[in-house]
Amino acid sequence: MILKLENLKYQEDAVKSVVKIFEGTEKNTFDNSCKEGIRSNINTLSLDEVESNIKNILLENGISEEVANLSNDKDICVEMETGTGKTLVYVKTIYELFKHHGFTKFIILVPSVAIRQNIIGTFKSFNTQLESIYGFKPNAFEYDSKKLQKVTQFIEDQHPQVMIMTLASFNSEDKILNQAQREDLFNNVPFIDAIGQCNPIIIMDEPQEGMDTDNSIKQIAKLNPLYKIRYSATHKVMKNLLYRLTPYDSYKEGLVKKIEVLTVTEKNDEATLKIELSEIQFGKGDPKVKLKAWHLNKSTNKIDFKVTGWLNQNDNLGDKTNNPSYLNYTISNINKSLKTGLTTVTFSNGTEILEKQISGGLANIWALQIEWLIHRHFTKSQKLESKGIKCLSLIFIDRVSNYMGENPIIKNLFVEKYKAIYSEYNQGKVPSSEHIQSIQGYYFAQKASGEFADNEGGVKEQSKIYELILKGKEELLTLSNPVQFVFSHSALGVGWDNPNVFNIATLNNSYSEIKKRQEIGRGLRICVNQEGQRIYDALDVDDNERINQLTVIPNETYETFVTQYQEEIKSVYGTTNAGAGMTHTHKGDAMDAVKFKRNSSAEMDKAFREYWTALAKKTEYTIAFDEENLITSASEFISKITIPDFVIEASSHLIHSITEEGRTDTFGGTDKVKQKSYFTPLDLIEELSENTGLSYTTLFSIVTRLTNLNEMVKNPPRFIHEASTIIRNVELDKMIRGLDYNLTGESYPFDFDDFVKNMPATRFVETPNKGVFDKMIIDSDVERNFSLGADAAAEVVCFLKLPSWYKISTPIGNYEPDFGLVMKRKNLKNGNEKEFYFVIETKGTNDINDKSALTESEIYKIRCAMKHFEKLGLEVHYKAPVKEFTYFKTEADKIINTIM
Known part of the structure; x- marks a missing residue:
């Protein structure tokens, strides 16, 4: 499936608003934008002329100068509700800025690996379509400290360059870009300074996520941006707001899905839902426990879910937490079972909490949330499939162990509920275990050790899961792909979304700090059919016939969901009416x-x-360069590569003795089993192009002349590494041979x-x-x-x-x-x-x-x-x-x- 590019007026307005800032500037060319081998962005307009342009744009977009917060700072804000395509908007803005003004250097700054991967996916999805419109394709790449040649190309190249990077890439002095004492510096200056000479236009995706701290401001300033353009739905720093698409406007105009909030609660069991056994102490004196519960701060009226101090028998939880909800919860017994070795805390009202288990009420809530999610999923799927639209449901959890651990309570509940509900919608049929497994997908942060993490820190160690889910976005949209339910960690929701998410359930065992706009934003995009075409509802469509409707199913801790959402809207816009209907510590030497x-x-x-x-x-x-000669030489040298067999080896040693003098043993033999690797020719071409810079056409000519492709199959990564080295050496040799200097x-x-x-x-x-x-x-x-x-x-x-x-x-x-x-x-x-x-x-x-x-x-x-x-x-x-x-x-x- 290929997602179709659309000409949406609101997106075009957002793009034009940025392009018009520089109206009247001298167009950047090779002659006026190059100095000492560096291609830069230049703006010949004065600050007064830029301000005049901004005022004209504000007049066109109906934004007052007071709301825009006019400033001479080179910061521009574009505000678009989540789900309305801001990523595609700034990608198209890059094309337009080069087309109209000749700007060639752009940095997209992102707060997380997930968002970075989403942007890379956007470029790949729309590259061909955009190239057919604009006649060129920018060199968009993610920054990698191990591939500094790409940074060098960014600095020197005349062709539009887009470097996508996280703030963590350069936010401390010990990062490679900041290092001044290196043998591979660019023109003897740190790379950060060389990049600064390019005066890049910096696009800040979700800048409120850590880009406005004192250190971040200092580090970003080193990039010497021509302008910083901020894109977000929830700006914290507002300067020169050029364009605004509010949740209300996007909701009213049918630019995002309508929202249904389906709240699942249990009555008269509120406190049980909010108590966990955190720690036990047995020894001298009576046993003690620490419980995790809601604490009420009477001075601020704020509730925090946190651990109590040590509690004894007869202690009242309501008194210890200042929370009247717990006044009926007095500890009557703390007991350790002789049979199981587990501790149980019993309250005066009969409630029991068992060690290593979540309170029973919460599991019941999760079961109800899952049950309603599956019902909504089946109801929508049957209606949508006839229109060629696949229905996806997203389940947020806040502990990966509840899905991947030894006691995966959420996964078990899902399987149980799915089996029961499936029969209701499929003429009494019972789904097989294989079917139930195939419909589940997940993406969690994973460490290099293979362990799954509960926070985004794990993403920095291992991004394979993220890459899979993001690069497979179009694949997930196809009806032939079995995955229908995607499980994710609630802390990792930002950065991934899919237009066909129609249901979201949030299965938390504590209060979620994630913003409501952020969480529901994962499913607000307008859906697409099997041709990649977005399907819109008529503005006057009957609710029963509506296609684009997102159902959000929060648990009991989300009972104030709507109130919190409206408070977020009010804090940004001043009124609830704008909402939708629903290190290195080195500080440098003294100078x-x-x-x-x-x-x-x-x-x-x-x-x-x-x-x-x-x-x-x-x-x-x-310089004179013979491409045919390069192809011939490269193919000859690469054809001589030999790769050892990829094997698994088993060997036996019978140990007789181990002493201080050494070890005596008898070798019992060894067995080797050859392993197969799977790699396609297209992968080979793409990887070689990535590593050498040669075109697909040239590399295809080289590969078709190879006589040792059987060697590649043994160990593709090693073969590609050796072949890339050969090609680069041949390139170097051929170019040097054809190089001549004249006084x-x-x-x-x-x-x-x-x-x-x-x-x-x-x-x-x-x-x-x-x-x-x-x-x-x-x-x-x-x-x-x-x-x-x-x-x-x-x-x-x-x-x-x-x-x-x-x-x-x-x-x-x-x-x-x-x-x-x-x-x-x-x-x-x-x-x-x-x-x-x-x-x-x-x-x-x-x-x-x-x-x-x-x-x-x-x-x-x-x-x-x-x-x-x-x-x-x-x-x-x-x-x-x-x-x-x-x-x-x-x-x-x-x-x-x-x-x-």
Whole structure:
């Protein structure tokens, strides 16, 4: 199924509102938006001109300046009710901003892995349709600290780039993007600073979820956004509100489902529903217990579900919690069973609570909620299937163990109720166990150990479950897919939704802190049929004929559901009428003003000026590339890959003795069983494209020539890794072979005066002897040690850390070499001294083929630089990579000896 793109007026209005902010700005082009290899977003409008545009937009959208909260801050708010497609709105906004204004750099900032995966799914679902409309497809990718080449592409590329990332990717100084002491920096600056030079437009999805803390504001500011555009239904920070679609408007216009709240309660059993046995103490004196119950704070009138202090026999729970609901609950007995070893707490009214079990009343409530959910599901399914619409029901639980644990009470209740109710709607038939299992789906956070977690922290360790449910959204919508009931953790509801969720039950054993708008939002979207087409109801449709109706079934702790929902609406809009009808602790080194002073030696000044005359010559490159040659070479090398068999091995050792001297045993033999892997050719092409950047067409030509696809089947991930490495190496080799540099006739100016920089002591080293300046700026320990070695060497005339504005252009961005150095040597035959010029690139290795110490881009840029310096003639000798000064001196001696 392919979800169909719609032209909905309210969505178009939201898109246009943002695009019009920049009306009148100079359109971004290659010529006006590129500087030093970085493609940026530029806005030529003044703040006053932007404000004028915003006022015109507000007038069109009927929003007063007071409600909009006009501000000169570069923050824009777009408010859309949950379920109305805000993700698709800002995706289309990206296309329109490039189309109208040429903006190319966008960051989508999300609060969680779930929302990030949902956005990636949205791009994949609508890429083809949007490309047919706009004629291009942006490079949308999720940030991965292990794939910094994608960040480099984001910074340098002319094509629209969309980087999707969580705040956790850069919200502390130790994150990779913030690190300044790395060998793989972009142009010798932290990646966060390089990204900042792009002036990206930052799209903030649900910014109220932690994006406005002091630390978050500080970290986001490093990205130097052109503008921040906030999208949410529940803004906490409101600035320059351009567009607003309220719950009432979306509800009234039929843009979301209607809401039915089906409350399940038991009367005269309220307290039992709210008591759990938390802890027991046996030993000296009488036994004691701690109970989890509702506590009433009389000063704030707020109720919290929390653990009491130690309670004894005859203690009254109402007194201990300040909650009059419990006044009839006096502890009459605390007993530990000899048979089961379990503790029971008995109250004066006859209620009993057993250790390790939830109070009986709650299980009964869950049973009723599930029963009504299944009834609603069957009633709706039979009506919807005839229209080609699949009905999904969502069940929130607040303890994963209640579904996945040793005593999965919720799962057991579901099976029991489903069996009974199924017969009522299916002519008395009894469903098989296989059928009942097949209709259930779930997504919970899962840790790397395989354990399921009760909070979102587990998602950061393992997102496979999330990826499965999100990437399979369209699959879940098909009638042929058996899954009809999806179980999820209540704390993980944000970020996943499906247009065909028609029923939501919330099975909690305590008060839920989740906002009601957030929870019901999981099922508000208008449904779709088997063609992916949204199906709307007429505005005057009879309730009995309505298709888009969401039934919410809260438990007893949700008896104030509607009141709380209306209070949320009131806190945002000022009236209930707007609602729907229903670390690293490192803080950085101290910064001081450091003065860098030119060496006053006349001999050094003369040598350096002559050296600079040779070094400063600029070049430009041309490149010729033979794709057929690349295809042939890559396929030949990949066809030589051999992969060990994927096996499970069993071996036997009979141990005779284990002593301090060692172990004696007899080997009994071994068995190996080959395992099969399942992988499709399309997966191979897609994975190779992801890892190499080559087009599907080129990779298809390579793969069709392979003679060893049987090797791939043995271990697909390993094969792809090795093949990707081969392709990248072939690409590198072919591009280098076709690369040529030519002198432009221009030169960098001799511009070296004393200067002052604010920097910590760790960022420079004293070079009073041979330094062109008395101090040298360094970015690593390798550079520090090289500087100290050069400053102490008798044969060195002068050296310096080359300025950041000295750049060599390469096909993958500008390259900045590290050091320039002049060395002198006396000719033993005639006694004359001669000076020799060097440029040095310092790295953590002396071997250019050491891929554990060098990235592919570093190797590529070094090899490009070799060709650049060849064009300068024999005057300047380039040595890279260099780890120690002693190694450089040995290599320099070899060069000098061949010349002299």
